[in-house]
Amino acid sequence: MFTLKLKSVSLLGALVLAMRLAAPIALPAAPAPGQTWQAPAALAISSDGRQLFAACARAHRILVLDAETLAVTASIALPDMPTGLVLSTNGRTLYVTCAAPAGSLVVLDIPRRKILRRIPAGHTAMAPVLTPDEKTAYVCNRFNNDISVLNLVSGKETSRIAVEREPVAAALTPNGKLLVVANHLHNGRADAERVAARVSLIDTATGKLLKNLPLPNGSGILNDVAISPDGRYACVTHVLARFQLPTTQVERGWINSNALTLIDLDTLSVINTVLLDNAESGAANPWTCGWSPDGTTLFVTHAGTHEVSLINFSGILARLAKLPENLQDRLTADYTTGSRVKADVVNDLAFLTGLRERIKLNGKGPRAAVAKGNRLYVASFFSDTVEIINLQHSQTPLLLQARLTADLPMSENRRGELYFNDASICFQGWQSCASCHSDDARVDGLNWDLLNDGIGNPKNTKSMLLAHRTPPAMSMGVRDTAETAVRAGLRSILFTVQPEEVPRAIDTYLKSLTPIPSPIVVSNAFASRIKAGEKIFNSTKAGCSACHPRGLFTDLQHYDVSTNNQTDKPGEAFDTPTLAEIWRTAPYLHDGSAATLREVLVEHNPADRHGSTSHLTPSQLDALICYLLSL
Numbered sequence: 001m002f003t004l005k006l007k008s009v010s011l012l013g014a015l016v017l018a019m020r021l022a023a024p025i026a027l028p029a030a031p032a033p034g035q036t037w038q039a040p041a042a043l044a045i046s047s048d049g050r051q052l053f054a055a056c057a058r059a060h061r062i063l064v065l066d067a068e069t070l071a072v073t074a075s076i077a078l079p080d081m082p083t084g085l086v087l088s089t090n091g092r093t094l095y096v097t098c099a100a101p102a103g104s105l106v107v108l109d110i111p112r113r114k115i116l117r118r119i120p121a122g123h124t125a126m127a128p129v130l131t132p133d134e135k136t137a138y139v140c141n142r143f144n145n146d147i148s149v150l151n152l153v154s155g156k157e158t159s160r161i162a163v164e165r166e167p168v169a170a171a172l173t174p175n176g177k178l179l180v181v182a183n184h185l186h187n188g189r190a191d192a193e194r195v196a197a198r199v200s201l202i203d204t205a206t207g208k209l210l211k212n213l214p215l216p217n218g219s220g221i222l223n224d225v226a227i228s229p230d231g232r233y234a235c236v237t238h239v240l241a242r243f244q245l246p247t248t249q250v251e252r253g254w255i256n257s258n259a260l261t262l263i264d265l266d267t268l269s270v271i272n273t274v275l276l277d278n279a280e281s282g283a284a285n286p287w288t289c290g291w292s293p294d295g296t297t298l299f300v301t302h303a304g305t306h307e308v309s310l311i312n313f314s315g316i317l318a319r320l321a322k323l324p325e326n327l328q329d330r331l332t333a334d335y336t337t338g339s340r341v342k343a344d345v346v347n348d349l350a351f352l353t354g355l356r357e358r359i360k361l362n363g364k365g366p367r368a369a370v371a372k373g374n375r376l377y378v379a380s381f382f383s384d385t386v387e388i389i390n391l392q393h394s395q396t397p398l399l400l401q402a403r404l405t406a407d408l409p410m411s412e413n414r415r416g417e418l419y420f421n422d423a424s425i426c427f428q429g430w431q432s433c434a435s436c437h438s439d440d441a442r443v444d445g446l447n448w449d450l451l452n453d454g455i456g457n458p459k460n461t462k463s464m465l466l467a468h469r470t471p472p473a474m475s476m477g478v479r480d481t482a483e484t485a486v487r488a489g490l491r492s493i494l495f496t497v498q499p500e501e502v503p504r505a506i507d508t509y510l511k512s513l514t515p516i517p518s519p520i521v522v523s524n525a526f527a528s529r530i531k532a533g534e535k536i537f538n539s540t541k542a543g544c545s546a547c548h549p550r551g552l553f554t555d556l557q558h559y560d561v562s563t564n565n566q567t568d569k570p571g572e573a574f575d576t577p578t579l580a581e582i583w584r585t586a587p588y589l590h591d592g593s594a595a596t597l598r599e600v601l602v603e604h605n606p607a608d609r610h611g612s613t614s615h616l617t618p619s620q621l622d623a624l625i626c627y628l629l630s631l
């Protein structure tokens, strides 16, 4: 039983707290600088369990908290937005990834509250991990699609390891031999039968990729990966999209379900994928996952429904092991779940029955969690709260809660970002806008058969960047403006009715999006090719700028550029899309049929009906692609 003398709340208290956005139990003094939101994105805890560190994405600082009282004891300013952090075993050095086009790993001296050095890494560095000897760090460079290997002794990057697309999380086995990397998105075309992101497995001795492990069809928006304390298993959180079905209903995970994939690190294979939802209540946007230090409990935060799942790990393994591969070799039938064979599990909304507790948090947007002893610390991105959950909870899960900032009013923009990521406004909590558009309102790389333009003609998810400035909305222009599309999205994709304040705030948030500089612009290596490509783009012969003029890169008109497929009507015209930030929105065209820009310009343009590209030499074509990737 838990014996710490904390201000714990009774079950009744916890329920009352859960029903409103709770008044904080402990309210530490707000950290000094200018009353900004902190937006905690990652947590670490010292090995003695006394200090908690929060990487605060919006305030660009590290907050140090007393792990007993949750009082803020120090605040350390950083040069850029922190995305992840890891602490040395002696608790003296904190390594923080900072996201920027030229990202870095910032090394902090904790006792002296000082930045010791800044080791350059790649574009939007995140998710740092330390080797057991603490001489090397691995960092995910989200927009370079690779991993930096950083020598912490020399303070230099020693190499890069290519992975798939948008690595956002990594974990190392306790012996330091295997690095497991979660790629946020798949990198193929979207009109294939199988479309799923993969997990990259890297042998650290050679720095070589061992394999890219495919997750089940529809897996995407991977957010975290963790390795069990004994090093035998990894778990990955992700969305499981039922993209093959028309989006006629949201019940029972018909559009998106929310999943955890377990990987066997001995055989380097997927054990199975388990749904985190219940039959009548989705558990949207699974984010952080991990094990309790004793390995018995698996935790997952649900950033969309503001919950934590605590899962009996040996129970899950035993239940999975009982299932036969196919019905012929059925040994025992477990009638407590709907699954009769292994392959059923991925569709089984009852699989976790009896093995999992869902705990409602008071915070909004739990994106960070760390376990120590019997406690789970959870930080919520939108409410600036930290909550301590009792891993042995049964009756009283919430031990203590505190806010990182004094009560700040939320701007309309921030409220909009919250709603965009908030599945509690969706019928039964199945998904949020972020389930398809990701948490920063871009793409999932999937095709969806939305009903607004008829049925049986799936369309590739569009980025929200510039959506409000480039009417009409949707690739067939079926919504006159993005404002209309936002309201239609609430009604027909989240199946909810919301007061006007909700879509208005979402509009404000989406209008505030700005393009992220392309990785190709960050490095000078491509400058001359980009210039040459720009010339071609603007030439009358190629004709690109006629429809994609500089500025918005769309003339807001629609055309038939011979990109129709069998499910489109002959001669169907499509809205000219903006090309801003096209480097990160693959696959391309209204039906996601082009995995790369080269495919758009070559395979999909044989008759020069989409600008003229057939006259281009290979090097001119390269230059044009370079230019497009720079926008």
Ligand code: HEC
Pocket: 247, 255, 420, 431, 432, 433, 434, 435, 436, 437, 447, 448, 450, 453, 459, 460, 461, 462, 463, 464, 466, 467, 468, 470, 472, 473, 474, 475, 476, 482, 483, 485, 486, 487, 489, 490, 493, 494, 506
């Ligand atoms: C099931 C996946 C899914 C979900 C959930 C979803 N969208 Fe979309 N969204 C799409 C797809 C696919 C398109 C592109 C459709 C097309 O081109 O016809 C799109 C397009 C849009 C557009 C038009 C962009 C443009 O420039 O034309 C807006 C605006 C939009 N979505 C807003 C939202 C909002 C707001 C939410 C949450 C209320 C949301 N979406 C939830 C899949 C989704």
Ligand code: HEC
Pocket: 475, 537, 542, 543, 544, 545, 546, 547, 548, 558, 559, 560, 561, 563, 564, 574, 575, 576, 577, 578, 579, 582, 585, 587, 588, 589, 590, 591, 597, 600, 601, 610, 611, 612, 613, 624, 628
């Ligand atoms: C006649 C107008 C027109 C011209 C000329 C034109 N485009 Fe397009 N472009 C479009 C339309 C319409 C689409 C959408 C087609 C679709 O979705 O199937 C599009 C789509 C694209 C896309 C895919 C964007 C995405 O997000 O999926 C790229 C890349 C692109 N164009 C580049 C070019 C280049 C490079 C040229 C010059 C060689 C060019 N376009 C010439 C109208 C035009």
